[in-house]
Amino acid sequence: MDKHRSRWTYSFTKLIFWTTLFAGTILFVCFHSPPSDSPSIHPKMKWGSPQWEKRVKSSARSRSGHFTVLVTGAAGFVGSHVSAALKRRGDGVVGLDNFNSYYDPSLKRARQKLLERNGIFVIEGDINDRHLLEKLFDVVAFTHVMHLAAQAGVRYAMKNPGSYIHSNIAGLVSVFEACKSANPQPAIVWASSSSVYGLNSKVPFSEKDRTDQPASLYAATKKAGEEIAHTYNHIYGLSITGLRFFTVYGPWGRPDMAYFFFTKDILKGKSINVFEGSNNKSVARDFTYIDDIVKGCLGALDTAEKSTGSGGKKKGNAQLRVFNLGNTSPVPVTKLVSILEKLLKVKAKKNVLPLPRNGDVMFTHANISYAHKEFGYKPTTNLQMGLQKFVNWYLDYYSVSEKKKSFW
Numbered sequence: 001m002d003k004h005r006s007r008w009t010y011s012f013t014k015l016i017f018w019t020t021l022f023a024g025t026i027l028f029v030c031f032h033s034p035p036s037d038s039p040s041i042h043p044k045m046k047w048g049s050p051q052w053e054k055r056v057k058s059s060a061r062s063r064s065g066h067f068t069v070l071v072t073g074a075a076g077f078v079g080s081h082v083s084a085a086l087k088r089r090g091d092g093v094v095g096l097d098n099f100n101s102y103y104d105p106s107l108k109r110a111r112q113k114l115l116e117r118n119g120i121f122v123i124e125g126d127i128n129d130r131h132l133l134e135k136l137f138d139v140v141a142f143t144h145v146m147h148l149a150a151q152a153g154v155r156y157a158m159k160n161p162g163s164y165i166h167s168n169i170a171g172l173v174s175v176f177e178a179c180k181s182a183n184p185q186p187a188i189v190w191a192s193s194s195s196v197y198g199l200n201s202k203v204p205f206s207e208k209d210r211t212d213q214p215a216s217l218y219a220a221t222k223k224a225g226e227e228i229a230h231t232y233n234h235i236y237g238l239s240i241t242g243l244r245f246f247t248v249y250g251p252w253g254r255p256d257m258a259y260f261f262f263t264k265d266i267l268k269g270k271s272i273n274v275f276e277g278s279n280n281k282s283v284a285r286d287f288t289y290i291d292d293i294v295k296g297c298l299g300a301l302d303t304a305e306k307s308t309g310s311g312g313k314k315k316g317n318a319q320l321r322v323f324n325l326g327n328t329s330p331v332p333v334t335k336l337v338s339i340l341e342k343l344l345k346v347k348a349k350k351n352v353l354p355l356p357r358n359g360d361v362m363f364t365h366a367n368i369s370y371a372h373k374e375f376g377y378k379p380t381t382n383l384q385m386g387l388q389k390f391v392n393w394y395l396d397y398y399s400v401s402e403k404k405k406s407f408w
């Protein structure tokens, strides 16, 4: 009887074991099955798989006569707007972004979702991943690279200096390496920064002014990037255009920037720190609206000449340019705050503090005549108008439903 019971118990245990294993396998297969070709997000799709290649190629498809552009930092603020604009006019766009957590990655995922809804595949990967870049250039003959991936923010550089070296130096070299070895070599347009002017006091800042006094490690890495660009242009014949962006703001912006977190804190009734110089001198920025920046990026891309080399060999001299993309009218930070107060209909609680010595500069002011001459760059949005658009977006994004969100 005991023997019978133990055999029964043994069989029952075996049944439970096999049932659990079977059910577990089914669940595993369901939740880990390779993603379909639908434009939804598949961050875990293995790069290099036939399905991945298919999505890359489909995303890269352009209207006849248009460009095929690899946009790095595509889920970032400027990257997402530029990707959308390129796609809208018929260029093929493939995005790359590492979705790091420097600021809320859910905002990056929301931008990715919008791009993917409009046929742009944003690959989750790092610009330092040499094999991934090589693979991308194997799969697609990119005509252009819009390199916007970077570690941004001037003050954060004191907290995490390594991240600036990783993204803005090593990452930039990795992108240039992939481009120089590609056949054909693409033309490159990349994001430098107004911060390279550092302690320069001659205004407005012109591309010919000195840029050897950076005030932050961020600025130093962008300046180093400009020198590295010279090297790759000189040795390999890469066509390279650097864009010095001046405090870009607008809808879908970066939460680490002052206009963004001032808005958040004012609405929450939290106090904000407003910096000022010695003798109550106001700190000012040449705030530039995102749509103007996008036009500048496209203008730079459209006037970029082809790289002259191929497969790592230079065949002749290539174009090397640097442009200011600013708004040409600096606004004091105190004015920024008063515009926000009016738009939000809330009085800000302000702590006025001396400008900390942590990378900030007193003012920025762009001379944009070179970009105007080369590709008709002409900003049209003043801070009042631009902040109105930002606030509309902010209130909508943080309160209302999915459907309304769009770049288009």
Ligand SMILES: O=C(O)[C@H]1O[C@H](OP(=O)(O)OP(=O)(O)OC[C@H]2O[C@@H](n3ccc(=O)[nH]c3=O)[C@H](O)[C@@H]2O)[C@H](O)[C@@H](O)[C@H]1O
Pocket (backbone or CB within 6 Å): 152, 153, 154, 192, 193, 194, 195, 245, 246, 247, 248, 256, 257, 258, 259, 273, 274, 275, 283, 284, 285, 333, 360
């Ligand atoms: O043009 C650039 O190349 C850079 O622009 C941007 O840097 P900044 O111009 O410094 O913007 P942002 O931090 O928004 O501070 C704006 C103003 O608010 C003041 N500020 C700031 C914080 C604060 O708590 N209080 C304050 O008064 C502060 O003193 C400043 O005057 C990008 O972040 C950077 O990635 C880079 O792209």
